[in-house]
Amino acid sequence: MNLEKASIDIVSGSKAGTQIRVLFNPTEYTLDRSNTYKATSIPGLGGPLFHFINGEADSLAMELFLDDYTDQAPGGKTVRDRVDEIAALLEIDNNLHAPPIVRFVWGKLSFTAIIEKLTRKLTLFKPDGVPARATLNVSFKEYRTLPELTINPRLQSADKSKRRVIIGNDSLWLLASREYHDVNKWKVIAEHNDLDDPRDIAPGDWMTIPPLEQDNGSRRRV
The missing domain is CATH 3.10.350.10 (LysM domain)
Incomplete structure (x- = not known):
């Protein structure tokens, strides 16, 4: 069975349709989800009452590895080129006036998000000082449109006495x-x-x- 490569696909903005291939698949990734609650103190009770406010967006975090000596990127892109290409996804897109929406795809995992945080660690350099190896810690924050957020909200109605x-x-x-x-x-x-x-x-x-x-x-x- 062929090893399926992960990719970061740009789905909005001036570069929509561009695909950034991940030549080394991550060895692991972390999915995180949380909810926001409000605590209200009531006289005479032994603790506060908690009220659900809203659900937070899912987070996806992983570590990506880039190396000029052990993998060859399409088009002859160097580690520095690929690091800059991913880092540019945090920049404001001229068409959107905001960073672009992306989709991380790997096998059955498809995660539409914005890149919330990117940490770059350069660990090997060529004789002229150009980076040849890098480790990227990437945090994606789930992106959903308003119609997607309001469909099936599982709310109960208080429109009757x-x-x-x-x-x-x-x-x-x-x-x-x-x-x-x-x-x-x-x-x-x-x-x-x-x-x-x-x-x-x-x-x-x-x-x-x-x-x-x-x-x-x-x-x-x-």
Whole structure:
């Protein structure tokens, strides 16, 4: 079976369609993902409540190796040429007014991203001082368009009023956290149920949970 080579493909900007071949495949790569949460302190609880804010973009990191003596790049490109070619992907493209979007492709892995960080380490030089060997540590940050981010958002709608019964040590803060994912929205529940004191509730009481309204008066999804 032939060894499939990895590549960095430029997918936007003035150089869209250009492919940068990776002559030495990486020996490993790291995929990283994280989420952002907000911690809110509630009086009387032993710890804060955590509310999901948004998902962060995936990150892909790897080490690439370039060597003039052990691999030959197409077109006679030297290590310095290839390092400069990859480093240029962090520069602002004239057509985009931003660095170009790229796609790292290796076998079944296809990762559309921008290059977030590039560290260049030159380890061998020719007699005239020209670099002949380099190690590149590259960090890619996933890129998705707005339609891609909004498709199947897995959000629930709060566009209908609901009725909830107070159980045990429930509070308006906990109720707002469960229904709106924001404890600060307890005032919405209090005002809708004519509560002057948010603590003036007891187990068995019924609360009406109103839909949230946006600034333009339309109902908001939460």
